[in-house]
Amino acid sequence: MNRVDRLLALVAELRSSSPEPLTAEELAERLRVSARTVRRDLELLTHGGLPVSAERGRGYVLPPDAPPAPLSEAASLVGPVRDTLAEAVRTRRVVRLAYTDQSGSRxxxxxxxxxxxxAPYAEYLVGWCRMRDGPRMFRLDRVGAAYLSGRATGMRDLDDLLAALRVPVPKPPAEPGPRGPAGAARARAWTLDRLEYVRTRLRDAAAEVRAGRGGAAALRGVLxxxxxxxRWQIAAVRAEATGDPPVYDGRRPELPAGFEGETSYDTRERMIQDxxxxxxxxxxxxxxREVLEAAGHWCAESDDALWEGAYPEPSPSGPPGPPRPLADLLAGWRSPLAHIEWHLDRLTDEPPVTAVLDGDDEEIWLTDRCPLQV
Known part of the structure; x- marks a missing residue:
């Protein structure tokens, strides 16, 4: 552990223990250094302004952080908007916003x-909008001014509000046709919300495996x-939208030359698994993860005009599908995100399929019913 990391860890230990003191020997054991090193580091931090005090016979103690001074209603109008909103959250107050929505309406x-x-591309206030009588998220950069009222909020759970705001997984339409919200700003925001939701599902699936709940072999095959x-779907959609050659993000493995040619889905899948x-x-x-992160950055930075057009749906084999909006191609039915969720649903709902590989019985997750084949 280098010195900077050691100082960070030392302060963290003192804060987690506060207001109880810790001896130099206890800190040394936790940081796996000598007590002499701990005393020297504490002296350095004290000279730097950290309010550490030494209690005779008990050790070193860091006083709890003092709560911020209450923000008055008048001060909330003239100070930074974020400070007003943070105070409203901390004290459970109703805040009055001058807000401009995505369409420019105030x-x-x-x-x-x-x-x-x-969130990856903005910061939001989550709350209960009394005008709409429902949960809402407000982008901080669209809040022109905020006023901290004297009214207390009701008791609502932040996780419940976020769950209510979560964009639902789109279902296949009864008839082929465009899906997703209209308008460049709404289409981009909807796609980014879907992208973050899918990334969360992937993190949860990996966390369950790390927690020892099984399923590592199945998840490995699916990933x-x-x-x-x-990688291929997103690159193909972007190429259709921009007219540029495909750009493959992430860490693409070495694939046979025939992978990019006129190859059947089954042949490509065998190449991928190998x-x-x-x-x-x-x-x-x-x-x-890197493929999805790159897709998010591209969505956030791409030109509005791209989100207002419709483009042929790339097909891994056969002719392209009918034109669809960019948001639908990236995040709607038969999109890369829907494809990921389809496989995550199968991991949750069904056990792995037993297949024979080279004469041995091995539990793997087969992809022979993947929606990309359709």
Missing amino acids: SLRDVEAHGLVI GHLAEWT AMALRSLGELARDL
Whole structure:
């Protein structure tokens, strides 16, 4: 552990123990250094302004952080908007917002403030909008001004509000046709919300395996399949939208030359599984994560005009499908995100299928019913 990391760990130990003191020997044991090193580090931190005090016979103690001074209603109007919203969340108050929505419409909203959420591309206030009588998320950069009222909020759970706001998984339509919200800003926001939801599901699936609940072999087979097909789908959609050559994100393995040619789905799948065979579960998860992160950055930075057009649906074999909006191609029915969720649902709902590989019985997850074949 280098010195900076050691100082961070030392302060963290003192704060977690506060207001109980810790001796130099206890700190040394936790940090796996000598007591002399701990005393020297504490002296350095004290000179730097950390309010550590030494209690005779008991050890070192760091006083709890003092609560911030209450923000008055008048001060809430003239100070930074985020400070006002943070105070509203901390004290469970109703805050009045001057808000501009995605379409440019301005309104005044009374909101029960329940949490500040940092998302990949913006920060949001989560609360109960009294004008709409329902849960809402408000982008901080669209809040022109905020006023901290004297009214207390009701008791609502932040997780329940976030669950109510979560974008539902789109279902296949009864008849082929475009799906997803209209308008460039709404389409982009909807796609980014779906992307974050799918990334959360992938993190949860990996966490269950790490917690020892089984399913590592099944998840490994699925991630190998998903990493390459998601990479291909997203690259193909972007190429259709921009007219540029496909750009493959993540850590693409070495694939046979015939992979890009006129090849059947089954042949491509065998090539993918052979190429992914030497990768660990962690490497496969990292590859897919990087593909989705790159897709999110591209969505956030792409031109509005792309989100207002319709493009042919790329097909892994056969002619392209009918034109669909960009948001639908990326996040709707038969999209890369829907494809990931289809396989995650199968992992949850069904046991692995037993197949024979090279004469041995081995539990793997087969992809012969994958929706990309249709």
